Amino acid sequence: MRKVYLLALGCPKNLVDSEILSSLLSQNGLELVDRPEQADVFIVTTCAFIRPAVEESIEAILELAQLKKRHNRLIVAGCLVERYKNELPSLMPEVDSWIGFKALSQLPQWIKNDTFPTLVLTGSEWEQRDYLSRVPSHPFSAYLKIAEGCSNHCSFCTIPFIRGKLRSRPLEEILEEAQRLVQMGVKELILVAQETTAYGIDLYGRPLLNELLFELDKIGAQWVRVLYAHPKRILSLIDAYSKCKSLVPYLDVPIQHVDDEVLKAMNRGMGGQELKDNLLTFRRELPHVKLRSTVMVGFPCETKMAFQRLTSFLEQIRFDHLGVFKYYAEEGTKAYEWGDPISDEEKEERYRAVMDLQYQIVKEKYQTLINTRHEVFIDRFEEGYKGVGRTSWQAPEIDGEVFIVEGEANLGEIVPVKIVDAYDYDLMGACDRKLK
Numbered sequence: 230m231r232k233v234y235l236l237a238l239g240c241p242k243n244l245v246d247s248e249i250l251s252s253l254l255s256q257n258g259l260e261l262v263d264r265p266e267q268a269d270v271f272i273v274t275t276c277a278f279i280r281p282a283v284e285e286s287i288e289a290i291l292e293l294a295q296l297k298k299r300h301n302r303l304i305v306a307g308c309l310v311e312r313y314k315n316e317l318p319s320l321m322p323e324v325d326s327w328i329g330f331k332a333l334s335q336l337p338q339w340i341k342n343d344t345f346p347t348l349v350l351t352g353s354e355w356e357q358r359d360y361l362s363r364v365p366s367h368p369f370s371a372y373l374k375i376a377e378g379c380s381n382h383c384s385f386c387t388i389p390f391i392r393g394k395l396r397s398r399p400l401e402e403i404l405e406e407a408q409r410l411v412q413m414g415v416k417e418l419i420l421v422a423q424e425t426t427a428y429g430i431d432l433y434g435r436p437l438l439n440e441l442l443f444e445l446d447k448i449g450a451q452w453v454r455v456l457y458a459h460p461k462r463i464l465s466l467i468d469a470y471s472k473c474k475s476l477v478p479y480l481d482v483p484i485q486h487v488d489d490e491v492l493k494a495m496n497r498g499m500g501g502q503e504l505k506d507n508l509l510t511f512r513r514e515l516p517h518v519k520l521r522s523t524v525m526v527g528f529p530c531e532t533k534m535a536f537q538r539l540t541s542f543l544e545q546i547r548f549d550h551l552g553v554f555k556y557y558a559e560e561g562t563k564a565y566e567w568g569d570p571i572s573d574e575e576k577e578e579r580y581r582a583v584m585d586l587q588y589q590i591v592k593e594k595y596q597t598l599i600n601t602r603h604e605v606f607i608d609r610f611e612e613g614y615k616g617v618g619r620t621s622w623q624a625p626e627i628d629g630e631v632f633i634v635e636g637e638a639n640l641g642e643i644v645p646v647k648i649v650d651a652y653d654y655d656l657m658g659a660c661d662r663k664l665k
């Protein structure tokens with residue numbers, strides 16, 4: 230039996246692809262192994278969204294190439310292939326096959342038949358039966374991909390030409406998959422797409438995330454979480470956030486910026502006032518919902534004034550969680566044509582300023598949480614702790630964790646926890662079932 234080592238890089242959308250691929254590999258009689266040294270075939274599913282992701286992908290490929298012996302085959306799949314299909318095959322001859330995401334479903338068959346095509350970009354995307362065969366990497370928490378691609382064309386973003394235009398999955402297929410995951414024991418479903426709030430526009434002629442959330446509320450998942458909402462469409466979710474019991478009080482809504490000129494140049498589809506109004510309205514209507522956002526600093530037309538407008542809004546809105554990115558000029562995007570006029574030092578300074586500001590905000594917010602009680606989903610175990618988990622307003626990987634210092638908890642359990650301390654972006658808690 231051929232042994233396969235699969236390394237999944239990149240975002241949760243890529244993770245879903247890798248989980249489906251793993252299941253298909255097993256179904257085709259191939260054995261998945263934990264270490265490349267045990268494998269005949271290495272597969273890397275790559276990311277290529279921005280420069281650091283490209284660099285990480287290339288580093289991973291080169292590391293595996295070094296381990297390659299005569300009988301090994303190295304396959305690179307995913308976003309890097311789509312983005313650099315014309316350049317990479319000749320630059321990296323140590324790679325046997327370059328496989329675009331549309332050809333992923335054929336890959337297990339090729340490995341089984343010992344066929345390694347140099348470059349394949351065409352094929353059919355995942356079908357419903359592929360989604361239904363997926364075994365999530367975490368037994369109790371799973372990403373649910375509701376759409377692929379994006380039609381927004383933000384001027385800095387490579388996604389529309391890597392992943393193509395928006396393609397929503399039919400609502401009933403998403404529900405069928407969600408139901409199956411819940412039956413398998415999954416308690417938390419995390420909705421992902423390039424932009425979740427655009428869900429349905431291509432298929433049903435209007436955004437349908439609100440309706441989807443109501444349908445998901447009936448299937449018995451304990452937590453349903455929404456990532457990657459667009460600020461121009463968040464008000465349509467107020468209804469679902471007010472009524473759906475399974476919907477966690479958390480929304481990830483990347484804003485990128487608030488300055489009119491910057492937003493216009495970014496092609497974000499809305500001005501600063503509308504963006505601020507939407508967020509403030511959402512918060513006023515649903516004060517219990519914690520907001521996560523992402524901003525970008527150093528965009529070509531971000532003047533000092535524009536940056537100041539950004540930081541003063543961040544001080545006003547006080548996001549509960551915030552990610553900050555420095556702008557990278559990415560070839561092929563509209564913004565690439567405007568060069569990269571803001572120096573690395575200036576970008577670093579702006580990045581630090583936002584990080585410091587957010588650190589203070591989180592510190593103050595976390596102090597008010599001490600001695601309060603929260604339900605915590607136990608994700609994993611770590612030496613020195615009784616368990617490590619997340620409250621309903623912390624998403625995996627991005628928002629910090631709760632380290633259980635007292636009491637007992639089991640993997641996948643949602644347990645009552647009293648917060649006893651805060652440390653940077655993490656919390657310490659005591660699990661006490663009597664708190665329930």
Ligand code: SF4
Pocket residue numbers: 379380381382383386387388389423424459
């Ligand atoms: S919404 Fe904009 S930033 Fe997000 S994936 Fe689409 S084009 Fe890229």
